[in-house]
Amino acid sequence: MDFGFSQEDEDFRTEARGWLAAHAGPVTDRRAWERTLGKAGWIGLGWPAPGYGNRTAGLTQQVAWAEEYARSAAPPRSGHIGENLLAPTLFAHGTDEQKARFLPPIAAGEELWCQGYSEPGAGSDLAGVRTAAVRERTHYRITGQKIWTSLAHEADWCFVLARTEAGSRRHHGLSFLLVPMDQPGRIEVRPIRQLTGTSDFNEVFFDGARAGVEHVVGGAGRGWRVAMSLLGFERGVSTLAQQIAFAAELGEVVRAATKSGAASDPVLRARLVRQWAELRTMRWNALRTLGGPAGPGAPSVAKLLWAGWHQRLGELAVQTRGAAAAAGPADWSPGAPYTLDPAQHLFLFSRADTVYGGSDQVQRTIIAERVLGLPREPKGAV
Incomplete structure (x- = not known):
């Protein structure tokens, strides 16, 4: 599939960007923000059917919305688990009664x-x-x-x-x-x-x-079949939005390296360039996967790519700052709450990237067994 954006898609992007500029911003009540999204019909764009209070959109328009959301000042979503995981599962396996009961409150941002x-x-x-x-x-x-x-x-x-x-x-x-x-x-x-x-x-x-x-x-x-079906929805359009956020973090690291002079080190500069190139590669791989049939190992490949990439970015974030990355705020005193700066938070949080959502070891086992056809790992093996 030639994955591109039509004029209709760009018009949709412009509408989304304008709405977000008018409504998004720092909020303290994330549940109220979900209701705001729901009232405007922005929840459930990728659902296969309208009629639950949602507007529908094609794949490229879903990508446009996800990218504009990531670029905006909008807060992290609290309703994405219901919208992007449970709802597609109900469309695939739920009864009409279950869809009628649970999809409208998800689309309205009323139930998390x-x-x-x-x-x-x-x-x-x-x-x-x-x-x-x-x-x-x-x-x-x-x-x-x-x-x-x-x-x-x-x-x-x-x-x-x-x-x-x-x-x-x-x-x-x-x-x-x-x-x-x-x-x-x-x-x-x-x-x-x-x-x-x-x-x-x-x-x-x-x-x-x-x-x-x-x-x-x-x-x-029959829960195993349903549970595995749900996991297949876990890595889709949201991957591209995630990459927009990654690009913003990379930009901050590059700016910090330039300001501190760390970018003059050819080794560190080469690592920054490699991060940029790998992020571009991940984007094109995600678009390719969304645009056509994906093999059984595609989600595992994507998880391995972004988890390792983000963890390496966290390491670069503190390396570019040197010893200052290990220090607390200048006005910190013993006994006071310790606040992490963005680079420190990125480094510490990204340590978990290769574990949660399916560890690297599990992803490699899936690829080995389901894609390469290698013998299954003996149960109980260390």
Whole structure:
């Protein structure tokens, strides 16, 4: 596919840029911002059907919106998990009743979602989940723990992969449940403090939490198929928006290196040029993947590319500043809160890039087994 932008796409981009310029800016209430997006119809552009309060847009227009959003002063999204992960899954596997119940509030920015997949003993090995859901007539009673749950402290609902068949193993006996988070005494959310001092991830404990039988997506015992389908939606148009943000971070590193004189070092300068070239390559690879059929290893290749790239950028961000990168603010005193500057935050946060969302080791295993056809790794191998 020749991936290009038509005049209609550019007109759409102009409209998006104008709307964002008029409405975007620093906000303290991200939930209110989601409602603002929803009221204007900007949530659900990529959905295959209108009628849920969303406007629809072609692939190139979705790219234009994502790029303009990343360039604007708009805040990070709180509703992207519902919009970009759950909604496509409901279109693929949900009942008409489930679509009618959950898609309009997502499109309106009224209900926020989180993803209940990883567990302390089943992170990269998702088939090892132990959270159990026992059916009791009209509902399931859920007991177990999830971890690294993004935005759980803000979410109204969680889609949970749980074991609904006692004694089942691995991919069998799992179900995909839609669980309301407002269940005091049955669901507890504990924020996880990160190296950066922020708490974007959480532990979630289910102690008899309830999910209606009508909120099982894809049928009981078929959760693995639904869960894998959802992961296929995880890396799409948003990858290009991510790269716009990466370009802005790279620009800041280049400016810092020029200002400090570090760019005069030919080795460091060559690394900066390489970062720029690799970012351009990632963009064209993402456009190629979006523009035509993608092989089974395409998402894993993309994850390997951007995770390593971003981690190397974090290293460059502190290297260009030298010893000053290890120091706190000039006015900092012992006992006072420690605030990271952007370069320090980039370095520390990017250490996790090669772990979350599927570690590098897992991505390489997927490529080896599903693309290259190499023998499967023995279970229990270190």
